[in-house]
Amino acid sequence: MKPFLILEREDAILTVRMDSPETRNALSDPSQMQEFVDLCANVRVDRSIKVVVLTGNGPAFCAGGNVKDMRERGGIFAGSPYEVRESYRNGIQRIPLCLYDLDVPVIAAMNGPAVGAGLDLACMCDVRIAADTAKFAESFVKLGIVPGDGGAWLLPRIVGMPRASLMALTGDTIDAQTALAWGLVTEVVPAAELETAALGIARRMAANPAHGLRLTKRLLREGQHMRLDSLLEMSAAYQALAHHTEDHMEAVAAFVEKREPKFTGR
Structure with a gap:
């Protein structure tokens, strides 16, 4: 199985790319979650890394959970209610515990849609910038489920409770300009300029001790x-x-x- 995360290094900046474009970088396999946990553990002890940039390959940043697995009750959605609970606790919920708590700044460069757990993943980062083609949705409720990986805690701290409630209770999608107006992202740039803009911010951070x-x-x-x-x-x-x-x-x-x-x- 090929790695889900591709790592690229530029001096003190580590760029991390989610690389499953065929699934729109969906988070559904325990091995993907373990890669995030291992990444955070390695960055924590590597004092030469000052900033992390997180982005996705392909048309999406991250599509969240794999809906096909949900339909088939497969993968992390398989088993009894108790087993599903344990799958969340020992799987995807390990990502917010390590990524949000990481010592170094993390910049989410959102190259495309960030939906459900994909939006929550971006909210675990310190700074979010978006391509003008990106879209965002806290869409769990549309599938009859709840934010299972921290979104109910993360999103209100970024956009405020009224807007977080609107997003979570409707599940509706917002565009990049709305995300900018709401403070979900700090900058919207043409898609072709996204990585340049993200690395520009990263270099400004990395210039500090x-x-x-x-x-x-x-x-x-x-x-x-x-x-x-x-x-x-x-x-x-x-x-x-x-x-x-x-x-x-x-x-x-x-x-x-x-x-x-x-x-x-x-």
Whole structure:
């Protein structure tokens, strides 16, 4: 079986491509989910990676669950209710637990439709940009099921509860310009320019010190469920760590000397 994820490296930027265009990059096989888990584990310990760009090959970003498997009660949808529950818990639900929690910034470059679990996958990322041909739907309800991989938690935090409710309870599709107006994506570009735009953002992030990037993302994530006073305590501790990195001192020296900094990741 060929890998679902294709990895490409440009300096400190890792581009990850979902590569099953014949299924519109549907997420239905446990091996695909394991690839995401393994990817996150590897990125977490590889200090040379500063930014991840996630995109899809073919006409779609990700079509979500495989509807044919649902019809046939096959794959992760097979078995008793208890077995299906365990398939979710030990399968696709491992992706939000590792991807949303990843230390490095993740940019979703949405080359085409992101539907159901595909939209939720994009919502696990930090920044989303879209091709002008992309479309988006939290479409579970149209199949008589619920967001099973975190969408009910993720989507309201991005577009707000009223719009998330509208998307989840109608299952309707929105276009790229509506997604931009709602804050679901930060930028819409012609399809041919999508990767250039995504890599441009990635390079701007990767130009910063690695420690600062990882610590800042962690604060943003923790701030989603912490009280202000607790977050301030964590911020003080992280700031103390950051002040004692070599890259911080290099950044300060470069600023004072009006030159470009040279970071080493230390």
